[in-house]
Amino acid sequence: MKNHTTCFFVACMAGLALVARADVSLNPISTYATGIFDEGAAETVAYDNASRRLFVTNAEENSLDVLDISDPANPVLLKKVDLVPYGDGVNSVAVKKGLVAVACQADPKQDPGTVVFLDADGGFISSVTAGALPDMLIFTPNGEKVLVANEGEPDDDYVVDPEGSVSIIDLAGGAEQLTQADVKTVSFTSFNPLKNRLRRAQVRIYGPNATVARDLEPEYIALSEDGKTAFVTLQENNAIAIIDVERAKVTQIKSLGYKWHVLPGNGLDASDKDDGIHIENWPVAGMLQPDAIASYTVRGKNYYVIANEGDSRDYDGFSEEIDIADLELSGWLTNRFPNIQNDEYLGRLGTTTEPPFGTYDGVSYALVSYGARSFSILDERGRRVFDSGDDFERITAEAIPEFFNATNDKNKFDNRSDNKGPEPEGVVVGKVEGRFYAFVGLERVGGVMVYDVSNPRRPEFVEYYNNRDFTRDVESPEAGDLGPEGLAFIAAGDSPSGVPLLVVANEVSGTTTIYEVLSSK
Numbered sequence: 001m002k003n004h005t006t007c008f009f010v011a012c013m014a015g016l017a018l019v020a021r022a023d024v025s026l027n028p029i030s031t032y033a034t035g036i037f038d039e040g041a042a043e044t045v046a047y048d049n050a051s052r053r054l055f056v057t058n059a060e061e062n063s064l065d066v067l068d069i070s071d072p073a074n075p076v077l078l079k080k081v082d083l084v085p086y087g088d089g090v091n092s093v094a095v096k097k098g099l100v101a102v103a104c105q106a107d108p109k110q111d112p113g114t115v116v117f118l119d120a121d122g123g124f125i126s127s128v129t130a131g132a133l134p135d136m137l138i139f140t141p142n143g144e145k146v147l148v149a150n151e152g153e154p155d156d157d158y159v160v161d162p163e164g165s166v167s168i169i170d171l172a173g174g175a176e177q178l179t180q181a182d183v184k185t186v187s188f189t190s191f192n193p194l195k196n197r198l199r200r201a202q203v204r205i206y207g208p209n210a211t212v213a214r215d216l217e218p219e220y221i222a223l224s225e226d227g228k229t230a231f232v233t234l235q236e237n238n239a240i241a242i243i244d245v246e247r248a249k250v251t252q253i254k255s256l257g258y259k260w261h262v263l264p265g266n267g268l269d270a271s272d273k274d275d276g277i278h279i280e281n282w283p284v285a286g287m288l289q290p291d292a293i294a295s296y297t298v299r300g301k302n303y304y305v306i307a308n309e310g311d312s313r314d315y316d317g318f319s320e321e322i323d324i325a326d327l328e329l330s331g332w333l334t335n336r337f338p339n340i341q342n343d344e345y346l347g348r349l350g351t352t353t354e355p356p357f358g359t360y361d362g363v364s365y366a367l368v369s370y371g372a373r374s375f376s377i378l379d380e381r382g383r384r385v386f387d388s389g390d391d392f393e394r395i396t397a398e399a400i401p402e403f404f405n406a407t408n409d410k411n412k413f414d415n416r417s418d419n420k421g422p423e424p425e426g427v428v429v430g431k432v433e434g435r436f437y438a439f440v441g442l443e444r445v446g447g448v449m450v451y452d453v454s455n456p457r458r459p460e461f462v463e464y465y466n467n468r469d470f471t472r473d474v475e476s477p478e479a480g481d482l483g484p485e486g487l488a489f490i491a492a493g494d495s496p497s498g499v500p501l502l503v504v505a506n507e508v509s510g511t512t513t514i515y516e517v518l519s520s521k
Contacts, residue, residue, distance in 0.1 A: 015447075015467035015480060018399040024432055026448060026465040026502060027516040032067055032075040034510040036060050037475045038409055041510030044136075044486035045503050046095040049494035051120040053078070055100055056505055056512050057090045057486075064093060064102060065512075066122055070496050072514050081122035087114050094146065096139035099125075099175055101146050103134035110160045115148055115167070117175040126178040128169060131185065132162035136220045136292075140227035144172050145245065147230055149218035154207065158317030163213040164188060166221070166232060166241075168248050184248040188213040188241070191253060202255035203239045204287075206354040208318050216241070216253075222295040224302040224380075231293055231304045231382070235311045238287040238356070240382055254382045259286035259308070259372035265389040268373055269397075269405060269417040273343040277397045277404050277414070279390055282346060283337065286310075286372040287356070292487075296429040296436050296453070303385075303456045304378040305438050307424040310371020312352065320352040323418075327351065330365040348418035373421040375440050375449070377456045385457050392422050395464050396445055403470045407444045408483035408508045411470045416444045429453065430489030432500050433521045437462065439502055441484030448484065448504065448515075467504075467513055474508075483508030489517075 019025065034041040040059030047054055047069075054067040054075065064081040083090045087104025091113075094101045100118040113134040117125040131150025138147050145168055152164035166186040171178065191198065191212040198212060199205050205215045219235040223245070230243040234253070242252040261268050261284040268286070269279050290306035297303070314321050324340070325347030333340060341347045349369055357366045373393060377386040397404050405416040416423065426441035438459070440449040447466030453459045472478040483506050490501040500517040 015465060015469070016399060018395055018464040020461045020463065021452070022520050023435070023452070023462065024437060024450065024520070025463055025518050026450065027518050028467050028513055029073045029516055030075055031481070031511050031513045032077065033477060034058065034065070036510040038508050039510065040507045042485070042505040042512045043507045044092045045488045045505040045512060046093045046100070047488050047490050047494070047503065048095045048098055048100070048120050049490070050098045052496045053120060054503060054512065055093045055095055057093050057102070059089055062088070062090055064090065064118075064122065067512065069514065072495070072497050072501055075512070075514065079122055081118065083116070086116045086127060091134060092136045094137050094139055096143040099143070101137055101139070103130070103137050103148060105133050108155065109133045109153065110155055110162045113150070115146065115169060117178065125175045128178060128180055128183050130167040130183070131165040134167070135218070138221050138223060140223060140245070141225065142227060145170055145227070147221050147223070147245070149221050149232060151217045151219060152214070153217060154315065156316045158208055158315050161207060161210060161214045164216040164218050166218055166230070166243060168245065186243055186248050186250060188216050188250060188253075191250070198253060202257065202356050203253055204237045204354070204356055206320070207313065220290075220292050222293040222304050224295065225297040229302070231295070231378070233290045233293050233306065235289050235291055235309070236313055238289050240378075242382060252382070256288040256290070257384065258368070259288065259374065259387065261286055267390045268421060269393055269414070270346050270349045271344050272405075272414050272416070272418045273348055275344075277401065279393050279397065283333065284346070284349070284367045284369050286369050288372045288376065289370060290376075291425045292427045294427050294429045294438070298436070298454065298456055302380050305427050305429055305453065306376050306378065307427040307440055308372035308374050308376060309423055309425045309443065310369070310420045312350070312370055320354045322351055322353050323347060324349045324351050324367060327364045328362055330363050332365070333367070350419045371420040371423065373424070375424055375427060375438065375451075377453065377459070379456070386459055388451070388459070391461060392424060392442065392449060395449070395461070396422055396442070396447075399464055400445070400466065400470065403445065405445060406470070408446060409474050411474060420444070424449070426485055426487045428487040428489045428502075430491060430500060430502070430517065432492070432517055433519045437517075439487055439489065441487055441504060443483055443485070446482060446484060448487075448502070465515075479509065481506040481509050481511050481513050
């Protein structure tokens with residue numbers, strides 16, 4: 001399912017690039033730095049082409065940073081919009097035709113949150129109530145609706161567990177006239193009687209005493225080209241929900257299946273205690289558990305790109321986290337792989353006390369891990385048509401062998417191999433010179449993977465660019481970008497410079513970096 005290509009290195013002033021094809025390349029031209037380290041000071045980003053402004057969520061200050069990028073090489077902070085009056089924390093931002101939508105959580109976050117509408121100057125227009133913990137939000141292509149993923153996370157004691165949902169806000173009458181009557185809630189309660197059927201279909205429903213609606217946690221939304229269908233990632237549940245937007249109804253909940261790491265091309269480095277880079281095949285099923293999702297259309301068909309990050313539930317009242325070393329394994333596993341639970345093999349690999357395949361009298365017969373360390377492409381029916389396999393670990397191993405699988409707040413070799421590896425999180429798709437490219441951010445080791453996805457079934461690796469200096473202290477400005485979170489693509493026709501741009505918000509370094517997407521054609 002993958003297309004391997006020969007790569008070569010390009011030295012850069014502020015980072016490094018591993019290049020497979022020379023059709024497009026990333027060139028960092030500027031960075032806006034908040035100076036705030038490891039507090040989520042730059043998480044999600046959206047662009048308004050009319051005002052030529054970026055809007056960046058700053059969780060540490062509960063504000064929206066408004067940047068003028070009329071000159072993309074010199075971003076200027078125009079203002080900080082205080083969001084404290086609207087909620088206890090900002091989670092996401094989206095922009096359409098000068099209208100800015102911001103998702104704000106409540107205090108406590110299990111209460112209904114708020115979606116605030118602002119003009120491009122940050123002026124308040126209106127607000128409505130959404131579901132519990134409104135996270136990502138997105139405008140429909142025509143700008144007449146906003147969809148909001150209400151994650152509905154439980155409290156730390158796992159006593160209060162609100163239902164996950166999706167809010168659909170109708171803007172046909174204008175944001176100025178918006179009322180609560182314009183908000184429809186897409187609920188999952190109709191699936192509550194189907195809990196056992198969903199579990200048999202490998203949808204993870206496993207929270208303590210949870211109904212289906214309480215257990216599902218909508219994370220991210222992508223829309224079909226006509227805006228009539230929404231694909232919603234349910235990260236912890238390793239599933240997607242497909243929503244009919246016009247009917248405000250969930251039509252399907254579908255498991256995303258697994259990455260079988262035992263198969264050729266699907267290896268992983270599973271240990272941070274193996275004193276090297278060892279990308280190997282193991283009898284482990286990786287749960288895809290995507291965070292971000294993006295859509296694009298090829299020959300009239302919609303495709304959805306998912307970043308297979310992985311995520312666990314870890315609360316005081318309930319935690320599923322456990323290492324494979326601490327499981328009781330079946331004889332067929334220990335007989336065939338007698339050292340499998342050693343730290344240098346699979347012993348350190350993070351797994352779950354709630355395996356989707358179940359256990360028998362507490363004995364595990366199959367092993368699973370969080371995330372797939374890859375990106376995948378789904379068709380309109382939610383079927384996987386491509387997965388990048390072990391590309392990400394092999395590419396980063398070649399590009400930065402001394403800091404392979406380092407995390408985003410330490411320059412330490414191999415310290416994330418036992419826990420989701422490079423951890424792809426953000427993804428966006430853009431069109432350059434008639435071809436589609438997926439840009440995937442790696443949350444831990446950093447950097448952006450670029451793939452040509454014009455043929456959804458046969459994408460090709462183009463470039464890996466990491467704007468991070470591993471020789472610098474992570475808390476210094478010279479360290480560069482740490483923890484890429486949100487990505488935005490600006491097409492050439494919308495770009496202030498006429499050159500396509502990629503914008504990356506980095507939550508650990510608190511930086512927002514603008515790249516030119518240069519084409520050799």
